[in-house]
Amino acid sequence: MKTPIQLQQQNLAELGSRIPVPIYNRMDNKIGIVHVGVGGFHRAHQAYYLHQLRQLGEASNWGICGIGLREADTKLSDILKKQDHLYTLMIKHPDGNIETEVIGSIVDFEMGTTNPEKVIARIANADTKIVSLTITEGGYNFNPTTGKFNFDNPDIQHELRHPQDPKTIYGFLTEALKTRRDSGLPAFTVMSCDNIEHNGDMARKMLLTFAEAQNPDLAKWIAQEVCFPNSMVDRITPVTAKTDIEILAQNYGVADAWPVTCEPFIQWVVEDKFSNGRPAFEKVGVQFVPDVGPYEKMKLRLLNAGHSVLGILGAIHGHLTINACVEDEVFANYLRAFLDEEATPVLGDIEGINLKNYKNSLLERFANPNIKDSVGRICSESSAKLPKFLIPTIHENLAIGRSIKFATLVLAAWCYYSDKETDQNGQALKIIDAMHDELHHTASETKNNPLAFIKHESLFGNLAKSNNFIRIYTSMLEELYKNNKIDKMMQDMI
Structure with a gap:
């Protein structure tokens, strides 16, 4: 049994003798993607695709900043901060083989619950070109039968009265887009990666409904400038178990407080419709189509x-x-x-x-x-x-x-x-x-x-x-x- 090495940036060279690690300069990364809802799936899917692209020497301007909008995200935020936002992906094959790799594409994480101003600033930053979402079906705040926006949500009511103190994804997006518009900056893309049919169309419909109630002029600008590509994502990603952490430490000598486990299969189909550029994900197997x-x-x-x-x-x-x-x-x-x-x-x-x-x-x-x-x-x-x-x-x-x-x-x-x-x-x-x-x-x-x-x-x-x-x-x-x-x-x- 190898003595476990703490997963941190300063230990990557030593860890690299045990499992694959990032070979790119993570400190050089600009943040081009802000991702809201950093769960296991995002880390096994979108962040993994970007990591692969970075390993090819591509996409140095597309680092990911994770955003947590729920108190429950605090634990992951704290762990990632201690690990310099590194984590281990454990790909479990049916024959029992486990592929392990340290993923380095996430380079920062901010909590909207404690510092909304900083999150708004990060999203509004000129370097941010894509805001991607895995906020679960319930995060879209709509009635599943009628498809109508739920204005009865107390957080939504709060945001309509206090635009600079957002609570939900809609409050953060509209305030950041307002800042972009007022600063003469181009819009970013809003890219849903949730399991909702026509997820981009739904994100657009809900955001515009909210923005029209809060700031009708801004809503017109969003409708003209912001792209909302539909996407289909797929990779089974179970909840990380304590035994996964133990296996990683005992068998691979890596001390990671929150690794991610997943299956070998992975798929991502996206409409090629972006407001302000995108990474060359097609180089790592993402399929771009006119209609997803x-x-x-x-x-x-x-x-x-x-x-x-x-x-x-x-x-x-x-x-x-x-x-x-x-x-x-x-x-x-x-x-x-x-x-x-x-x-x-x-x-x-x-x-x-x-x-x-x-x-x-x-x-x-x-x-x-x-x-x-x-x-x-x-x-x-x-x-x-x-x-x-x-x-x-x-x-x-x-x-x-x-x-x-x-x-x-x-x-x-x-x-x-x-x-x-x-x-x-x-x-x-x-x-x-x-x-x-x-x-x-x-x-x-x-x-x-x-x-x-x-x-x-x-x-x-x-x-x-x-x-x-x-x-x-x-x-x-x-x-x-x-x-x-x-x-x-x-x-x-x-």
Whole structure:
């Protein structure tokens, strides 16, 4: 066992004898990208792509400054600061091999909760050419059914009255863009990397709605000058476990307080539509296309929906990880049936993609025994995920008279999950959802009113008014509540 070396800039030369490290001069980096929402995914995806580009001797003006807008970001901010913003990426292969590499593309991190003026200044800085986002579906502050901006959010109300004391992404962006405009500087690009269909269009719509309420003249300038490319991103990135930190220290001799683990697969498809330049990401495998819509829809309806199918049903059954679900033949066959019979028919043709091969790769990726993505993580914030990943497929299949049974069982299971808050063996489930209390309340009404749960129009749209859906959904609810056997129901359907 090697004595672990602390991950810091001054130790890179010594660490380089143990694992790959940055070979570029990080201190020379200008900050060209400000990224809001630095979680594991950003560090395994966008920051990794930029690191690869820097390793080729490119993109010296495109260093990343991370931004945290939540108190929960403080821990990562503190750790990255102590490590000179370095971290280790651990790529876990199905055969057990782990590739490790120190990533150096993030060169600074600021907290908007403690120093909003500094964050505004960083975003407004002339060197900043892209502001990218992974703020999760809930960060966009819109009603998932109507698509309308939520002006009832207290933070939004505060920002409208106090533009120089922002709380949300919209307050920070508008104030920074105002500074840019007033200084005669060109606009930056706003690039969403979140799992929302037409994510760039959604970011544009929400920002302009906010800006029009706060500063109509500025909103006109933003509409003319700021580009919002749509993008599709993909790489399974589980929550870092304590054992990952221990493996890195014991097997590789690297002391890193917050490494990132991920699968080998990585994909990024982006519309080539930027306000003020971009890195040459195509040199490291990023695909630039005129319309990312078909690729976005494919990923959301197959990968993200597939995760939710396994997550909700797996939670009820008692599976703890996604790979455990796929190792269960009933779950694997059920997922494939959903993908083939319900998700694929609403996708159409996608240039350059063989959907059969893509679905095969999904099951292989989900089954990776070294990723062990937790069912709990996949189920978290289901109220923000299912209306985007799964429920639209039900609506579209209802409209064309195709099967909805596989997706509908997931909604029945979600009701059971929200009501009982235990699996079918009576084990307590830890449910993390912004709508937890409301979902639990309406789900608990199911015994008196089978449609109580799906009357959340903001989540389900008008499904409660579809006779075909109601017939299938209520039948499944009745059986699930009566027998508590999700796996038998799944087996009987495939």
